[in-house]
Amino acid sequence: MKNGGWMELAVLVSGFLSFLGMIAIFLAGHDIWHDFASPEVWARAGQNLPNWYSPVNQCPLEWGFMQVGFLFILAFHVLLFVRRLVSSASDKTI
Numbered sequence: 001m002k003n004g005g006w007m008e009l010a011v012l013v014s015g016f017l018s019f020l021g022m023i024a025i026f027l028a029g030h031d032i033w034h035d036f037a038s039p040e041v042w043a044r045a046g047q048n049l050p051n052w053y054s055p056v057n058q059c060p061l062e063w064g065f066m067q068v069g070f071l072f073i074l075a076f077h078v079l080l081f082v083r084r085l086v087s088s089a090s091d092k093t094i
Contacts, residue, residue, distance in 0.1 A: 007083050011076070018076035021069030028062035028069070035059070 035041075042049050 007079070007086065011079050011083055014072065014076040014079050017072040021072035024065045025069040028059075028065040031062045032059050 039049060039053075042053075
């Protein structure tokens with residue numbers, strides 16, 4: 001691989017993961033917004049709230065997806081910025 005080609009590959013892969021992260025954040029936010037396991041859902045199903053149910057549904061899986069998606073987006077932007085700095089520095093030395 002030519003010099004600097006690894007940076008292009010890293011930006012490409014992180015860009016794809018960033019896109020998937022945005023989709024994951026959207027879907028997780030949708031689930032959190034609609035709170036699919038809310039007390040209202042249990043009441044409509046004619047069920048009592050289980051003992052393990054927290055009064056405030058925290059949606060840990062969805063929040064985890066949001067954190068991972070944000071990290072993918074952050075990594076992409078950092079790599080993009082570093083690539084820009086490296087290419088700018090190499091252009092000035094020529």
